[in-house]
Each structure stands twice: as structure tokens, then as C-alpha cells.
Amino acid sequence: MIIATRLLGRTARLRWVHLVLGGAALMPYFLLGTVIVGAATGGANVYGSLPLQLASFACALPIAAVSALFPIARPLSVAAARALCGVDPAALADGPARSRAARVRTAGWFTLHIGVGGVISGMTLALPPFAITLVVLPFVAALRDSRLGLPLTDGRAVLFAPPLGLAALLALVCCAVGCGALLARWAPVLLGPTPADRLAAAEQRATELAVRNRLARELHDSVGHALSAVTLQASAARRVFDSDPAFVREALAAIEETTRRTVGELDAVLGLLRQGDDEAAAVAGPGLTGLDGLLSRTGVKVAYTADGDLAAVPELVSREAYRIVQEGLSNALRHGGAAPVALRIAVGGEEVEIVMENPLPTTARVVRPGGGRGLRGIAERAALLGGHAQAGPQDGRWRLSARFPLTEKPANEPGGAR
Structure with missing residues (x-):
């Protein structure tokens, strides 16, 4: 019961939502990254290549970090963290980031949020359909006969598909919980008051x-x-x-x-x-x-x-x-x-x-x-x-x-x- 609460309780669900919002915030930067990578590779199809997509992701993060240096970025990040991360509200700073140290810390937090959130958002979109397909694979002949490219569509191997599907869902939940806890731990460090804020x-x-x-x-x-x-x-x-x-x-x-x-x-x-x-x-x-x-x-x-x-x-x-x-x-x-x-x-x-x-x-x-x-x-x-x-x-x-x-x-x- 305790494990189920930690994995699917209210705090875990809110942190998951916070991660998904981070993934949504990543999208404009990712699209800009695809433009940069596409131009650097002579107009190659970025969306058809996983390495190029990862390169676009890598380009998006520093751009996001620069945009988070504006003072208004901290109040927005703090509001989301207080509402969804399950941290002590008093541990987070109030007001715009005025000092250089506060802006750098806010940029670090924003980059961490959208980077981890982008990964979890991608997993949230991709893994559930794949896992459900594995769970119902032994019971739906049309799926076994279709060209899904799965190695578990023949003979007794198909019996391993449902456990693997459930394991994929569990892995998604565990990753979301772990990343949510990571952000909650780092929120007071990166969004907490600086010495100038305390003064x-x-x-x-x-x-x-x-x-x-x-x-x-x-x-x-x-x-x-x-x-x-x-x-x-x-x-x-x-x-x-x-x-x-x-x-x-x-x-x-x-x-x-x-x-x-x-x-x-x-x-x-x-x-x-x-x-x-x-x-x-x-x-x-x-x-x-x-x-x-x-x-x-x-x-x-x-x-x-x-x-x-x-x-x-x-x-x-x-x-x-x-x-x-x-x-x-x-x-x-x-x-x-x-x-x-x-x-x-x-x-x-x-x-x-x-x-x-x-x-x-x-x-x-x-x-x-x-x-x-x-x-x-x-x-x-x-x-x-x-x-x-x-x-x-x-x-x-x-x-x-x-x-x-x-x-x-x-x-x-x-x-x-x-």
C-alpha cells in the first residue's frame, strides 16, 4: 500500500504533471533546435533520424537556459514548483531574480525542468500505447498477423508479451516518480532565496x-x-x-x-x-x-x-x-x-x-x-x-x-x- 501511494499518490501525480509541463515548455526550443541542426546538416530530415533528434534536443537546452536568465522566469518557475512539486513553499524565493547568482540558478532549474520533463513526456507519449499492445497481443490475432516488427508474435514467445508490457508501464511510473523526486529535491537549492534575497x-x-x-x-x-x-x-x-x-x-x-x-x-x-x-x-x-x-x-x-x-x-x-x-x-x-x-x-x-x-x-x-x-x-x-x-x-x-x-x-x- 505504501509503495502504491508513493508511485500513484497525489504528490506523485502532481509531480508527473509538472514534468509533462516541462516537456511542453521544451517544444519551442526543440523546434528551434531542429532548425539549427537541419541547417547544419544541409537540410537533412531531422525527424527521421534519432541521432539528429537528440542533437536538436541538445541544442534546445542552452537556448532555454539563456531565455531563463530574465528576472520574470523565477516567479513563474516558483509558482509551478509550489503548486506541483510538493516542496515547502517557504523554501522557495519570492519575486523576480535580481542578482546574477539568482538568475543563473533559475536558468539551471529551468534547464533541468524542461530537459527531464522532455524525456518523461516522450516516454509518456510512447510507452503506454506500446505497452498496451504487448498486453493484448496474445488475445488479438489481428495484432499478431500485422507487421508490427515485434519479435514476440510467433509461438510461445507471445506469452511473454503481457508481462513485458506491464513491466514497461511500471518502468514509466518509476521513472516519473524518480524524476519528480529529483526536481523536488533540487527546487529549494535552485529556486531558494539567495543571500541577497534573504537580506x-x-x-x-x-x-x-x-x-x-x-x-x-x-x-x-x-x-x-x-x-x-x-x-x-x-x-x-x-x-x-x-x-x-x-x-x-x-x-x-x-x-x-x-x-x-x-x-x-x-x-x-x-x-x-x-x-x-x-x-x-x-x-x-x-x-x-x-x-x-x-x-x-x-x-x-x-x-x-x-x-x-x-x-x-x-x-x-x-x-x-x-x-x-x-x-x-x-x-x-x-x-x-x-x-x-x-x-x-x-x-x-x-x-x-x-x-x-x-x-x-x-x-x-x-x-x-x-x-x-x-x-x-x-x-x-x-x-x-x-x-x-x-x-x-x-x-x-x-x-x-x-x-x-x-x-x-x-x-x-x-x-x-x-
């Missing part, structure tokens, strides 16, 4: 990861800050609900405005997720000139000082600086509660400096399990801009500082997940 794929994965990390930071900073502010406002309103209705109304208005703004930012980022990587890489957002609105809704008193022209800061730097301030305020709200925050942004020379300070909490506050990723996100943003950031206790206060150049310069996104 291109790694760069593509790094780019996609960088885009996802950037969008993750946008969501973390925007939504995380909003939730911290809403939590603080709701907590304060609950404590004075009966004694200070005016404050409760102000807190609810701040919660409404914060959530409305955050839903808008969330929709914008989710919209980018539905677009291509190029659009997602250019995530838009508020900049330093929008800090007044952020500080008015943050739910904590902020002593804000700005030195220099914030409007002159380039868009990318301004947007990243805004997110750094936003995340710093979120950390202050999360750990310091309603303690006042001192914020200073200085734009001068060729750099931007952000300094944020708030008192250390006198009692331990409950934060979400596992901590957050905000400080790492701040460091990543500063590094993206070619600068640095640090945060920690200093002189009895919590101090966050970030410094980076004004000039927009491309940099690789940090690859770590946030």
Missing part, C-alpha cells in the same frame, strides 16, 4: 517592524495619557461630588474633551493601519505648538516655560517632542497623582531640550501590573531623533530630561517590541 527580506521585515513599533508608540502615548488623565479627573470628581458641584462639572467637561480628542487620534492611527507601510510610516500628530491644549486637559497643574520659537521646530522633531511631553505627563499622573509638574522646553542653537520635574510620591501608588513601557518609548523617540533621554530621582524630585538635535535626519527605528 532584502530581512530589511523588509525590519521596516514593517519599525512601522508597527511606531504605531504602537503612538497608541500607547495618546491613549495611555488620556486614560491617566481621565482616571485622575474621575477620582478627584468622586471625592468632591457632594461638596463642590462646580469642580465636578469641570472635571466631567475635561473628561469629555480628553476622550473626544483621543478617539479622534485613535481613529487616525487605526486608519493608517489599514493603509500601506508608506502611509503608516508618515504618522501625523500634534506638535509642540499644540501643547497648550494638552496641558489644559491634563488634570494636573503644570508650570510651563518655553524658551525659543517652538513653531520653528521641524515637523518630525516637533511631533516626537510632543509625544515625549505627553508620556512624561502620563507618568507624572500615574505615579505622582495631582502633584504639580514643572515643564521647560528650550529651543536654541541646534537642539531641543525638554525637562520635566515633579515631587516624588510620599506613599506608594498602585500602578498597573507589570509596569509600563513609557520611559523606554521616550528613550526610543529621543534616539530616533539622534539624541538621548534619561529619567530618575534627583534631589528629592523625579526628573525627566530629553535632548535631541533640531535637524530631521533619517534613522533606523529601534527594533525592540514595546
Whole structure:
């Protein structure tokens, strides 16, 4: 049963079809080869001579190899191999062959495919009629009396014809299975990714990861800050609900405005997720000139000082600086509660400096399990801009500082997940 499955199972049948397709692809090259051989032999009848046919076959293979050097040949070969050869799809390369090594390997595969496929296709066309004739020879007198040129048409010798016919069919099947397995073994070698393909794929994965990390930071900073502010406002309103209705109304208005703004930012980022990587890489957002609105809704008193022209800061730097301030305020709200925050942004020379300070909490506050990723996100943003950031206790206060150049310069996104 196992042998029958290997010889006639679905994989074997698909590989046989793949070989026959190779033989069909050989025909234009073979016809061109017959023209060349016919011209070289002074117009001899190529189809009436087996040696000349073999010579035409030999001429066809190098012509086919040259035609397979075009980059488009690899995607076509890979598609056929994935569908019919029964190999791991991941072991084969995607896209056209760009490098010289990839084109040469594709040419080798194509030549092997049509060469072996041409032989198996010829056997598939010729052997079954011959084998069937041998099988029925003892039972059909007309075949024995015809001039077939067979040595088994007389006497007891005719009894050997059916076994020989069945053996010919079995040999055809075994040859097809063996050649199909040969192609399946060589497909990953000749159609697999080259070092250049692996490098291109790694760069593509790094780019996609960088885009996802950037969008993750946008969501973390925007939504995380909003939730911290809403939590603080709701907590304060609950404590004075009966004694200070005016404050409760102000807190609810701040919660409404914060959530409305955050839903808008969330929709914008989710919209980018539905677009291509190029659009997602250019995530838009508020900049330093929008800090007044952020500080008015943050739910904590902020002593804000700005030195220099914030409007002159380039868009990318301004947007990243805004997110750094936003995340710093979120950390202050999360750990310091309603303690006042001192914020200073200085734009001068060729750099931007952000300094944020708030008192250390006198009692331990409950934060979400596992901590957050905000400080790492701040460091990543500063590094993206070619600068640095640090945060920690200093002189009895919590101090966050970030410094980076004004000039927009491309940099690789940090690859770590946030």
C-alpha cells in the first residue's frame, strides 16, 4: 500500500504533471533546435533520424537556459514548483531574480525542468500505447498477423508479451516518480532565496517592524495619557461630588474633551493601519505648538516655560517632542497623582531640550501590573531623533530630561517590541 501511494499518490501525480509541463515548455526550443541542426546538416530530415533528434534536443537546452536568465522566469518557475512539486513553499524565493547568482540558478532549474520533463513526456507519449499492445497481443490475432516488427508474435514467445508490457508501464511510473523526486529535491537549492534575497527580506521585515513599533508608540502615548488623565479627573470628581458641584462639572467637561480628542487620534492611527507601510510610516500628530491644549486637559497643574520659537521646530522633531511631553505627563499622573509638574522646553542653537520635574510620591501608588513601557518609548523617540533621554530621582524630585538635535535626519527605528 505504501509503495502504491508513493508511485500513484497525489504528490506523485502532481509531480508527473509538472514534468509533462516541462516537456511542453521544451517544444519551442526543440523546434528551434531542429532548425539549427537541419541547417547544419544541409537540410537533412531531422525527424527521421534519432541521432539528429537528440542533437536538436541538445541544442534546445542552452537556448532555454539563456531565455531563463530574465528576472520574470523565477516567479513563474516558483509558482509551478509550489503548486506541483510538493516542496515547502517557504523554501522557495519570492519575486523576480535580481542578482546574477539568482538568475543563473533559475536558468539551471529551468534547464533541468524542461530537459527531464522532455524525456518523461516522450516516454509518456510512447510507452503506454506500446505497452498496451504487448498486453493484448496474445488475445488479438489481428495484432499478431500485422507487421508490427515485434519479435514476440510467433509461438510461445507471445506469452511473454503481457508481462513485458506491464513491466514497461511500471518502468514509466518509476521513472516519473524518480524524476519528480529529483526536481523536488533540487527546487529549494535552485529556486531558494539567495543571500541577497534573504537580506532584502530581512530589511523588509525590519521596516514593517519599525512601522508597527511606531504605531504602537503612538497608541500607547495618546491613549495611555488620556486614560491617566481621565482616571485622575474621575477620582478627584468622586471625592468632591457632594461638596463642590462646580469642580465636578469641570472635571466631567475635561473628561469629555480628553476622550473626544483621543478617539479622534485613535481613529487616525487605526486608519493608517489599514493603509500601506508608506502611509503608516508618515504618522501625523500634534506638535509642540499644540501643547497648550494638552496641558489644559491634563488634570494636573503644570508650570510651563518655553524658551525659543517652538513653531520653528521641524515637523518630525516637533511631533516626537510632543509625544515625549505627553508620556512624561502620563507618568507624572500615574505615579505622582495631582502633584504639580514643572515643564521647560528650550529651543536654541541646534537642539531641543525638554525637562520635566515633579515631587516624588510620599506613599506608594498602585500602578498597573507589570509596569509600563513609557520611559523606554521616550528613550526610543529621543534616539530616533539622534539624541538621548534619561529619567530618575534627583534631589528629592523625579526628573525627566530629553535632548535631541533640531535637524530631521533619517534613522533606523529601534527594533525592540514595546
